[in-house]
Amino acid sequence: MIVFAPIIIPLIFIILSLSLGKASGAVQRIVFMAGNVTTIGVAVTILRRVLNEGYLVAQAGAWEAPYGITMVADTFSGIMLTLTSLTVGVVSLYSMAWREDKLNKPVFFALIFGLQMGMNGAFIAGDLFNLYVWFEVMLISSFVLISYGSKKIQLKGTLKYVTMNLVSSFFFVAGIAVLYSAVGTLNMADLAYRVREANGELNLFAPSALILMGFAVKSAIFPFFFWLPDSYHTPPLPVTALFSGTLTKVGVYSMIRFYSLIHLPGDVFYTQLFLFIASTTMISGVLMATSQFEVRRLLSFHIVSQIGYMIMGLGLFTRLALTGAIFYIIGHCIVKTNLFLLSGIGYKITGTFNLKQSGGLMKHKPFIAILFFISALALVGIPPLSGFFGKFMLIKGGVESHEFIHVASALGVSFLTLFSMLKIWNEAYAKDIPEDSQTQDFQFGKAPKQLVISSVILVVVTLSLTFGSKFIIDICDTAANQLLDIDGYIRVILNR
């Protein structure tokens, strides 16, 4: 029954944090952190059990598999659960020390738990409609979080975000409906079983196109990513950091999960489609990022670009490439969140998010500069940091599958990423404080210790991805193998 815990525990803490509205701030915060720690604990437990037992399956209400609602955790879900709960935990720690934007309210805590509940639900849903419902839970929490504080610029961003995501949800449901009429089931294992039974005779083009549209908007892939850079830089920084690390990954996770079921290995159409999407996403994201001078907008465009690498793993659909993609998701989630957290620390110190007006961090705050340096290089994929292993496996998988154009674009995008990271480094860290701000007796602000600590935690995780890479890659390999072993998945859930 532990499979239900990632949903139930955040739910309990939503109720707790809302009912503690009258209690003192300290009590509320302790409950908030306790909730996060519990969720991380549950996620790690699930990951460990999944590594031992292969799959954890639970049927809601004891209805047998194709009829009831199935909750299933495999290694990939275990990894994602651990990863997101860890990110949420660190960002929570950070947000408590942020002291701006009225973040530390019971409502905010409840929304964070709501977001977490939606994401966890999406990771363990074994049923397509159930997945949609968890998407909505996650989206509604994120709608409120992104408009939290109702500043003018924020509301404009929210409007785009909400409209795009709503429309994509409608397409997703329409896709589910058409899929149901074509296959007659929505349980993912049963779906895979029937698709394989039909031996390619089912025409799934319309539903998979509609569902792709739904996932595409949520994971911000080409050509549906325009809402992301328009809205991600507007909310309070902890919220941005949280969204950038986790939300788009849920879309990518669901894409990999769903398309590995109907994507038969050797199916050229899907392979080429996803590779095309991957390359265009990578290139357009990184090119737009190069012209930005607002740190948060620059990093937002990079999210888009790096989603492309994850989709590339899905497109290649070999064991090596999927391992690389999963490893890349892990590394990217941690590093990206950390870059946002560091840009927040930079904001606390220099008082601006604009690169042209900031500077001098290297000289005056060398410790923060080191934190940034490690994260930025990990994002670019300089060996031996975490981004390298993921990209290396992806590119090796690409070469083995003879997809040289896409390999070339992946390599080129890496260079452009390096360029952007160097730009942040030069502008915010290496160069001196701009003259015009020096004249008005400029003073560095102070970043609270807790902000730096949460960033240090993420850097330590990044480094441990390097030192423990053998261990982590083994886990990713198990996950990729399970993703390819559809028969095993069907057998466990349907007992066939």
Added chain:
Amino acid sequence: MLSIVIGVLYAVGIFFLLRRSMVRIILGVLFLGNATNLLIFVTAGLKANGQPSFLAKTAEATKPALSDSLPQALILTAIVISFGVVAYLLTLLRKTHEVTGESDLDRLK
């Protein structure tokens, strides 16, 4: 017949979404939501020999008039979700109007 209605609803919804006025966004979302619900109903629910999914495929449908009840359950869920979302959207638009004093989306740059 119903499929034409769905097509019209989708068209109207998208047309409204593309207009500049804020109120039209809500109308557009409502139309799209209802079009999707009808689509579930038609494609998945109304089949000539539709039978509940919990009966075995080989078993003769016990009563010819028995239809598959799962899509209706899906629609019910979808209606509730879109209701909640529209409620949120209304608040959001009202707040946006309050803060910016604009009802024209193009001027909200």
